[in-house]
Amino acid sequence: MMNKLAVLSLALFSLPIYAAPEAKLWNYWQQSNENSNVVVSHQAWQEILTEHLSIDGQHHLFSYQTVSPQEQAKLDDYLNKLAQLDPRQLSKAEQYAYWVNLYNAITIDLILEEYPIRSITKLGGLFSFGPWDEEVITINGKALTLNDIEHRILRPIWQDPRTHYAVNCASLGCPNLQLEAFTGENSEQLLEYSAQAFINSNKGVELQGKTLVVSSIYDWFAEDFAIDGGVKAHLEKYRPDLKRFSGKLEYEYDWSLNGGR
Numbered sequence: 001m002m003n004k005l006a007v008l009s010l011a012l013f014s015l016p017i018y019a020a021p022e023a024k025l026w027n028y029w030q031q032s033n034e035n036s037n038v039v040v041s042h043q044a045w046q047e048i049l050t051e052h053l054s055i056d057g058q059h060h061l062f063s064y065q066t067v068s069p070q071e072q073a074k075l076d077d078y079l080n081k082l083a084q085l086d087p088r089q090l091s092k093a094e095q096y097a098y099w100v101n102l103y104n105a106i107t108i109d110l111i112l113e114e115y116p117i118r119s120i121t122k123l124g125g126l127f128s129f130g131p132w133d134e135e136v137i138t139i140n141g142k143a144l145t146l147n148d149i150e151h152r153i154l155r156p157i158w159q160d161p162r163t164h165y166a167v168n169c170a171s172l173g174c175p176n177l178q179l180e181a182f183t184g185e186n187s188e189q190l191l192e193y194s195a196q197a198f199i200n201s202n203k204g205v206e207l208q209g210k211t212l213v214v215s216s217i218y219d220w221f222a223e224d225f226a227i228d229g230g231v232k233a234h235l236e237k238y239r240p241d242l243k244r245f246s247g248k249l250e251y252e253y254d255w256s257l258n259g260g261r
Contacts, residue, residue, distance in 0.1 A: 021151040048074065053177060063259070097181075100163075160227075207245065209247075
């Protein structure tokens with residue numbers, strides 16, 4: 001399914017430390033303006049994805065080592081421009097793309113600042129497991145962490161389990177960073193594509209005899225899939241052959257960096 005040694009070595013270190021945060025709404029960000037015609041430009045982010053993201057089998061790999069100082073400056077400028085907007089004044093469709101792209105672009109930026117590293121879990125303080133609780137951007141005077149964006153904004157406001165296929169943690173075990181930037185118009189299409197692709201990849205779901213080895217996402221965030229009838233029903237929605245499966249589940253995750261050549 002994956003590089004077993006990489007999975008095992010990182011898992012042994014990570015499992016006692018990592019606990020998936022709960023979805024707890026930050027009410028301040030729940031407001032939207034459905035009369036807004038503002039379309040946020042994600043062109044700079046798209047150009048970076050086009051230049052440095054490539055497909056390698058079941059993985060989308062980002063070539064961190066080929067990003068020039070000028071391109072990193074362009075990424076920083078893109079993030080600064082997003083930070084100057086008030087997302088509450090956008091439509092919900094534009095907001096969703098705004099938050100997903102912001103999360104993914106910040107993640108890439110954090111890796112670039114410390115590259116080369118083996119895993120995003122190596123970022124953060126000495127006793128931290130990754131950078132997710134660090135304040136990484138300020139919007140409307142509010143300091144935000146990556147965990148705030150995912151678990152206090154995206155998950156509780158949209159309550160869409162497919163969000164787990166949209167935000168990317170720069171790891172091989174994570175659903176792929178998509179080749180297209182999210183927009184207000186393409187989010188639904190990208191979410192469906194991402195869910196289908198992940199569940200039909202070995203890193204998402206792999207049948208090994210009478211055991212179904214699935215991503216730890218389905219363990220950490222099982223409650224999010226209740227809207228689809230639970231994890232198994234969600235998986236069957238995108239992979240009908242699993243309806244015949246009646247064995248046991250095992251969970252696996254590879255925190256190795258999603259770096260390409």
